[in-house]
Amino acid sequence: MGKFLRNGDSQHLRKALGHYSRRGSGGAQAASSRMRASTRAGSSLFSFLNAASQGASSEARQWVENLQATNPSAEDVVDAIVRELAPAGGSPDEESFRDAMALALHELLRDDTSVDPLAMNVSDIWELMKGYLAIEAANRLCFDLGPIFESAQIDPTTVVIREREMRRFLKNEIGLHIDMLKGTVANPTRNQLDAILQEALKMTFELFEADL
Secondary structure, eight states: OHHHHHHOOHHHHHHHHHHIIIIISSSHHHHHHTTHHHHHHHHHHHHHHHHHHHTOSHHHHHHHHHHHTTOOOHHHHHHHHHHHHSOSSSOHHHHHHHHHHHHHHHHHHHHOTTOOTTSOOHHHHHHHHHHHHHHHHHHHHHHHTHHHHHHTTOOHHHHHHHHHHHHHHHHHHHHHHHHHHGGGSSSOOHHHHHHHHHHHHHHHHHHHHHTO
16 A cells, blocks of 8 residues: 555555455455445435435425425535434444545535436436445545555645545446446345445455455
8 A cells, every 4th residue: 555655556556455355354255344334324325315306205305395495505405415314423434424425425516517416316326326435445444554654654635635546446446346236126225225335345355356
C-alpha cells in the first residue's frame, strides 16, 4: 500500500488489496463477511429508495409527501434519507454508513443532475450501490491500514487524492461484479440484495488475490 500512496499506481493498489484480502483478512470470503453490516445497510438503502420512488406503501408515500412539502434542496433530501436509515449517534460502523450513504448520494447527484433522489429508477439505485460499497470498502481499508498511511509520510493533500483514487478504483472493480449479479434475481428482497452485495465484494477480493 505504501507504494500506491507514494506514486498512485493502480497496479500497486491492486496488489495491496490482494495482500490485504489474503493475508490481512484470511481470504476473500472473510474479507467480504467483515463488511456484512455494510452490505445490510446498503440493501436497506436500496429498498428504501425503491419504495420511495414507487410509492410502494402508504408510509413511503407519506414520507415523500411530507418531505416535498418543505420544498427541500437536493442536500436536504440527502440528509433526510440518511437520517431515516442511519440516525445520528450509534457505533463507529453506523457513523461510517452515514458518511458513505451521504457521499455516494452527493456524488451520484453531482455526476447526473437529472437524477431525482425521491424518484430514482432501479438503474440509478444500482449505480448508487457501487459508489456506496466502494466508499465503505475504502473506509474499512483506511481504518485497518491506518499505520501504513501514517508511516508513508505523505502530505495530507496527497492522502486525500489517494483516498479518492482508491474509491474510484474500487467502484469500477466492485461495479463490474454488481453488473454481473444484479440481473440474477428479479425484484430481489432485502436479503437477496444483501447476498448480491456480499457476493460482489467476495468476487472482487478474489480477483485481487488472483493477481498476486
